[in-house]
Amino acid sequence: MAKNKLTTGKVQSIISNLLIVEADGPVSQNEICYINLSGVKLMAEVIKINGNNAYVQVFESTRGLKIGNSVEFTGHMLEVTLGPGILSKNFDGLQNDLDKMEGVFLKRGDYTNPLEDDKLWEFKPLAKAGDKVAAGDWIGEVKENWIHHKTMVPFKFTGSFTIKSIVSEGKYTINDTIAVLSNEKNEDIPVAMAQKWPVRIPIRNYKSKPRPFKLMETGVRTMDILNPIVEGGTGFIPGPFGSGKTVLQHALAKQAEADLIVVAACGERANEVVEIFKEYPELDDPRTGRKLMERTTIIANTSNMPVAAREASVYTAMTISEYYRAMGLKVLLLADSTSRWAQALREMSNRMEELPGPDAFPMDLSAIISSFYARAGYVYLNNGKTGSVTFIGTVSPAGGNLKEPVTESTKKAARCFYGLSQQRADSKRYPAIDPIDSYSKYLEYTEFKEYINKNFSSDWIENVLYTKNILLRGKEAYEQINILGDDGVPINYHLNFWKSEVIDFVILQQDAFDEVDASTPIERQKYMLKSIINICKNDYKFDSFEEVNPYFKKIINFYKQMNYSEFQSDKFNGFKKELNATIEERKIA
Amino acid sequence: METQAFQKIYTKITQVTKATCSLSAPGISYEELAVINGRLAQVVKINKDIVTLQVFSGTEGIPTNAEVIFMGKPPTLKVSDELSGRIFNAYGKPIDGMPDIQGEEREIGSPSVNPVRREQPSELIATGIAGIDLNNTIVTGQKIPFFADPDQPFNQVMAMVALRAQADRIILGGMGMTNDDFLFYKNVFENAGASDRIVSFINTTENPSVERLLVPEMTLAAAEYFAVDKNEKVLVLLTDMTLYADALSIVSNRMDQIPSKDSMPGSLYSDLAKIYEKAVQFPSGGSITIIAVTTLSGGDITHAIPDNTGYITEGQLFLRKDSDIGKVIVDPFRSLSRLKQLVIGKQTREDHPQVMNAAIRLFADATNAKTKLQNGFDLSDYDERTLNFAKDYSNDLLAIDVNIEIDEMLNTGWRLFNKYFSPEEVGIKKEFVDKYWTKEEE
């Protein structure tokens, strides 16, 4: 995209944030330009070109713009700056550092540096003069918080290079030249710690992307046990408003076993982001003892922030995730809500008067969503190390009806489906993930099964399927009881129903706001699952159906008290003893 | 918005539609206001030198030679302490018979607060209504609507909440309000001696519906003045947001935009979010809390207006009539306050979250029992008890005429648990059962 002279233009037409700009030179699709509004520059992106006319979407309010306002094209696409200092930051959708902005209110055209130009980092070379390298290869590292942040040969470089010189260990800024590479033509190319990358293009500097197979522990029982997500896997959480999508994502952000968490707050509430800003610096990461904020980066483009930037924000977040994956890290990317991103696409497509698809969404919505999900994955890097981007997005279906374009398109792209049910949410059975409709395709992966057999136990998957089966039978029994009446069915039906209730109350339901219950480490989950399976496999003696309900209520109550107690504490073991005694009361040996 | 002598007058309108007029006028800026034969209009599209204006009061009777004067600025509101106690129309003009106010002129529809500059909402707003304080506690800086059918007494409840909320300032934005309802609010506030704390922006059913589109931003511009400049705790009341959204759809349909669900514009979510996200807790202590009304049609919350609202607001308060007790209650199932966890069990008694959840769960069991009954089945002893519990719970806690302190709500909860259930059936953490269960036994 190199050009000798940068193109300029003049505004010809304004409808909301869509402008038509007459350009005086070459323009590329997705090129970034700035509109000059009496000294303030408003960032915009080319989304369609017709002759000399570039259609651009402005990432800001267009209030006050006039025909004839001048436009400068930049010659590059929407890019993010990648380098040490990204971690723990709060960015907007275009990677402006929100903390660097002055004043309480956002100002149009206030673009801030995402990283720190003058900060000195303790750089350690990982390569030496004479080494042959290619894009993405690690040539040095700095300590960023607690991670070993790799300096890589810029992803934009094509072909192979020889390191001509590299600086020795010491303090450097992100823009200092830390190495000089020479290309095949023997030209010198300086390399710094910071590099840029266009967000809409995936970073592909890895050797291979196998099917993911490693369980990623989340501490959320209904996920880990029933429908596990894997490192490098994809999942989505559709649910009507108020069903618990955000609470679930926050639980994952706090607890999931990942090195880094990137949270894309995409067109949702600002107060939910504030919760992260305010709480994560105080909360401990149970695995490392460090503060949660040390592993978290936030891309906040909340619902009241410009719509076009909202659309860009998911790409910004994905690019940052891919960057850290290239360093061999396990990244978890959470986006809330991908429906807002789709709506941003819809607003623009309507303004452009494109032929609308279902519900007025753009025709290519499905393709856009699948290519985004395809950027996640577990990879083998060129140096043999592994890294992953796991992506879980929420979907906010209109009217809570899953037969709508965003949910349907996402279903085709994501491998795990965590459907939140209104009914469960209404009866406060949180997390409201429907245990019957939800699925994880990974349970069927042979790679995953092998991993579980080796690292968990050989009967784990069998037990998971058994649990699912009990839930299904419980549901069927419940329906029969409702049709035929309590005394119109054999006692066995009541038993089946109540066994499924035990699983529901003890495994599925989990109080995200209770200190102990919020997160269940995998060892504890294994223990609980085994215990529950024993309960379900037992036979019990009842003389009438009326005895079943109070008996299992009692069992559930003991289990719940256990869930609220520290694992294996005296309290926990006390309840366990009472539980066992209760079981013995009616168990048929 | 007086016209000034040097302003150019255009008299050649080239196109008139139901909602818009177009004319050739160079040098006009986007979203600028104009006056067409005395009617206010706003620039919604510019193509070369053709400017399209949306006429707020409609284009009926506008001739092609109408006088068009551009005002060189977007809609503004003059802000100062003189706003207090005054009543304005959608354009910010006094309609209370008193003179214009003096003050700094500010553009409405101001930018958003930088999320990192927000404070976490944290101050509980007590309303005395257990359906709110116990089950759906609200806090300053929150945005929450009442979802109610038009025949529910939402205006009464909202006025009651506003008066009990102990806000420094109440800003009322009325959209498509009947004159009777407007007088109701006026009387209630006057009788409570609160008139001078209140600023009103009113579009009644007698005013053109598209004018409503200005009401929320006018209301919020005034709210921001008091919350930011004066560090006040401001409570904003917006009623009825359904009529606001209807006006949005009228405009977008007249402008030939492709409608999405329920013939609402595709941008409905963003349009509503821009308003509701003005709710904020500022670091300086000021806050804007928004309580709105979204009327439903036949309780349908899947319609695009309540649906998009629910995705934006921090919960909703659902009013419905409980036929068992013959009173209006705050429905514990469909109602929700997302911000309650910031205060319950922290600023309120420790057992608050568990009592709240347990009671709702038992109320849900009662609903199941009711279904059984309707299907003609025998009820178990437990079913009978849940039904009796539900009646008491509805009457003593959920009904909107309840007015008690939160501790008393919790005690009432324990009393009802004790009356109908065993501790195992209630399933609350043992330490709380130990502490509170026997206490209420007489």
Ligand SMILES: Nc1ncnc2c1ncn2[C@@H]1O[C@H](COP(=O)(O)OP(=O)(O)OP(=O)(O)O)[C@@H](O)[C@H]1O
């Ligand atoms: N695991 C949980 N434990 C306890 N309460 C929960 C849990 N999950 C959700 N809730 C309750 O449900 C409320 C709504 O949850 P949440 O905000 O996550 O909904 P959402 O699906 O993100 O809604 P929206 O689409 O409107 O953003 C929470 O404020 C909380 O009260």
Ligand SMILES: [Mg+2]
């Ligand atoms: Mg949410």
